[in-house]
Amino acid sequence: MDGHAVVVGGGIGGLAAALALHRSGWRVTVLERAPELGEVGAGLALMENALRGLDALGVGPAVRAHGRIDGSGGLRTRTGRWLSRVEAAAMTGQLGTTMVGIHRADLHGILRDALPPAALRTDAEVLDVTTGPHAAEVRHRRHGERATLAADLVVGADGLRSTVRSRLWPDVPPPVYAGATAWRAAIAWTDPLPTAVSWGAGAEFGMLPLAPGRIYWYGAVTTPPGGRAPDELAAVRERFGDWHDPIPALLAATAPEQVLRHDLYHLAAPLPSYVHGRVALLGDAAHAMTPYLGQGAAQAIEDAVTLGAACAGGPAHLDAALARYDRQRRPRTQALARASARAGRYGQQLRHPLAVALRDTAIRLTPSRVALRQAARYADWHPPRP
Numbered sequence: 001m002d003g004h005a006v007v008v009g010g011g012i013g014g015l016a017a018a019l020a021l022h023r024s025g026w027r028v029t030v031l032e033r034a035p036e037l038g039e040v041g042a043g044l045a046l047m048e049n050a051l052r053g054l055d056a057l058g059v060g061p062a063v064r065a066h067g068r069i070d071g072s073g074g075l076r077t078r079t080g081r082w083l084s085r086v087e088a089a090a091m092t093g094q095l096g097t098t099m100v101g102i103h104r105a106d107l108h109g110i111l112r113d114a115l116p117p118a119a120l121r122t123d124a125e126v127l128d129v130t131t132g133p134h135a136a137e138v139r140h141r142r143h144g145e146r147a148t149l150a151a152d153l154v155v156g157a158d159g160l161r162s163t164v165r166s167r168l169w170p171d172v173p174p175p176v177y178a179g180a181t182a183w184r185a186a187i188a189w190t191d192p193l194p195t196a197v198s199w200g201a202g203a204e205f206g207m208l209p210l211a212p213g214r215i216y217w218y219g220a221v222t223t224p225p226g227g228r229a230p231d232e233l234a235a236v237r238e239r240f241g242d243w244h245d246p247i248p249a250l251l252a253a254t255a256p257e258q259v260l261r262h263d264l265y266h267l268a269a270p271l272p273s274y275v276h277g278r279v280a281l282l283g284d285a286a287h288a289m290t291p292y293l294g295q296g297a298a299q300a301i302e303d304a305v306t307l308g309a310a311c312a313g314g315p316a317h318l319d320a321a322l323a324r325y326d327r328q329r330r331p332r333t334q335a336l337a338r339a340s341a342r343a344g345r346y347g348q349q350l351r352h353p354l355a356v357a358l359r360d361t362a363i364r365l366t367p368s369r370v371a372l373r374q375a376a377r378y379a380d381w382h383p384p385r386p
């Protein structure tokens with residue numbers, strides 16, 4: 001097969017797509033605008049669906065070896081009272097697996113190392129994409145020079161503020177602020193730690209063990225967009241420093257330069273299609289969602305595996321392949337994006353004391369088996385057959 005695919009964006013979604021297409025016999029070029037391939041961010045929770053996708057890409061064992069396989073934990077109040085609790089053994093028994101906590105940079109590095117180095121071009125910012133019925137062109141600037149690449153297939157994996165989407169889907173409204181900002185850090189930590197999410201009024205704090213000796217924490221609060229503190233760690237301590245143990249100790253073990261802050265944005269209006277001519281959108285470019293279900297990267301991985309399987313027949317059968325990709329991915333990812341927004345409204349963003357009390361009682365009364373099934377229902381996904 002002599003098909004050439006250009007992937008715009010070298011994040012987790014772009015690298016996973018490049019790997020999926022490479023394994024399906026495509027010649028692949030990844031254009032990443034950053035001067036070096038890398039990943040900003042701290043930790044990621046990968047549920048069974050993401051792990052099945054990574055297995056299909058041949059990197060599941062490396063991901064499990066670099067991550068922390070666990071799942072014991074649950075939901076708590078800000079005082080530490082457990083609202084629901086799940087043991088890793090119960091999760092494995094019911095779902096066949098626990099989940100893996102991994103540093104984003106480790107996952108990104110594993111995907112990058114699985115690709116031929118010649119496929120990866122950094123300092124390559126895509127400026128425009130055009131497409132006809134049989135081919136597409138990608139205009140970009142590489143090391144300051146303008147250049148054009150011809151492709152049988154272009155994958156727009158350029159994230160939340162996708163250039164590919166804004167060029168070819170000009171009617172899609174830009175991402176909207178989801179009402180909250182999030183701080184994150186990956187830090188050294190050796191004591192045992194459950195995977196837990198704790199809720200206060202308009203605030204949520206999460207913790208997740210990563211590889212041995214490292215954990216990831218995040219804190220999210222409802223606030224207007226664009227806020228910045230002179231010392232973000234001090235701002236986190238002010239919001240979460242009096243929450244339950246070990247949150248104060250985690251913050252004490254964090255250095256100011258380890259803290260990242262991002263306002264949360266999502267695509268509130270679902271796209272009418274993820275395909276335009278010979279261009280397919282994937283990951284946050286297609287369906288940027290709030291992080292409340294921890295499924296954004298997982299969905300990008302599912303997209304990538306599905307695209308690779310659909311396009312295994314090469315450029316000759318692309319019309320049907322891309323239609324199949326759109327059919328298989330759009331309903332699921334858009335339902336997940338809606339569910340994630342709902343989870344935020346019901347969880348982190350709930351502020352009224354009566355509503356909080358009612359929610360907490362409802363969760364406490366839910367049997368753990370049912371809670372686990374609900375929490376994991378989106379993890380029930382299998383890679384399609386080519």
Ligand SMILES: Cc1cc2nc3c(=O)[nH]c(=O)nc-3n(C[C@H](O)[C@H](O)[C@H](O)COP(=O)(O)OP(=O)(O)OC[C@H]3O[C@@H](n4cnc5c(N)ncnc54)[C@H](O)[C@@H]3O)c2cc1C
Nearest residue numbers: 009011012013033045126158159283284294295296297298
């Ligand atoms: C606080 C927070 C916590 C999260 N937690 C989880 C979690 O636990 N589990 C989970 O599955 N997901 C989680 N997510 C979601 C996840 O981070 C994203 O969904 C995922 O990283 C999207 O990957 P992507 O490759 O589509 O986009 P991105 O990671 O944004 O990558 C896009 C790439 O394209 C490049 N690019 C952009 N424009 C251009 C251009 N014009 N030319 C060339 N290159 C370009 C960028 O430099 C970047 O490298 C979380 C998100 C947030 C904000």
